[in-house]
Amino acid sequence: MEQPNLLNEHNKQEYPPMHTAEHILNATMVRTFGCPRSKNAHIERKKSKCDYELTTAPTEEQLQEVEAKMNEVIARHLPVSIEFMTREEAARSVDLSKLPEEVSKTLRIVKIGDYDACACIGTHVSNTAEIGTFRITTHSYADGILRLRFKLA
Numbered sequence: 001m002e003q004p005n006l007l008n009e010h011n012k013q014e015y016p017p018m019h020t021a022e023h024i025l026n027a028t029m030v031r032t033f034g035c036p037r038s039k040n041a042h043i044e045r046k047k048s049k050c051d052y053e054l055t056t057a058p059t060e061e062q063l064q065e066v067e068a069k070m071n072e073v074i075a076r077h078l079p080v081s082i083e084f085m086t087r088e089e090a091a092r093s094v095d096l097s098k099l100p101e102e103v104s105k106t107l108r109i110v111k112i113g114d115y116d117a118c119a120c121i122g123t124h125v126s127n128t129a130e131i132g133t134f135r136i137t138t139h140s141y142a143d144g145i146l147r148l149r150f151k152l153a
């Protein structure tokens, strides 16, 4: 099989539960607001942040819904699986807009149950049961960017 390219400059030291939560958060934000996945994320063991492009500021209720949805998905104990597929196959079910054009024909797709699928070379937990409880700690909105800070407990 063709060797998959590095899909982005992934930090190999990323804490797998937090990084997997980032995938679920991206899917939840896309589903809730119709926004793109985060283009700017900073993932650490104790706390992380993700930025999202939103046309209007979210309400407190919407952010509470995001947090509740995160914990509902985590509590489903979804398996995290890896599949290798061609770019053409992947394009049917995965948003590849963040991938550079020159990326190889074979992609590593990370699936979180039937909730999310994303091309990624990072390290993930094998089941969402390992993530713990997700909590948004602070949020701010300015100039079309929502900045969410969150942690796991």
Ligand SMILES: [Zn+2]
Pocket (backbone or CB within 6 Å): 019, 023, 110, 120, 121, 122, 123, 124
């Ligand atoms: Zn990943």
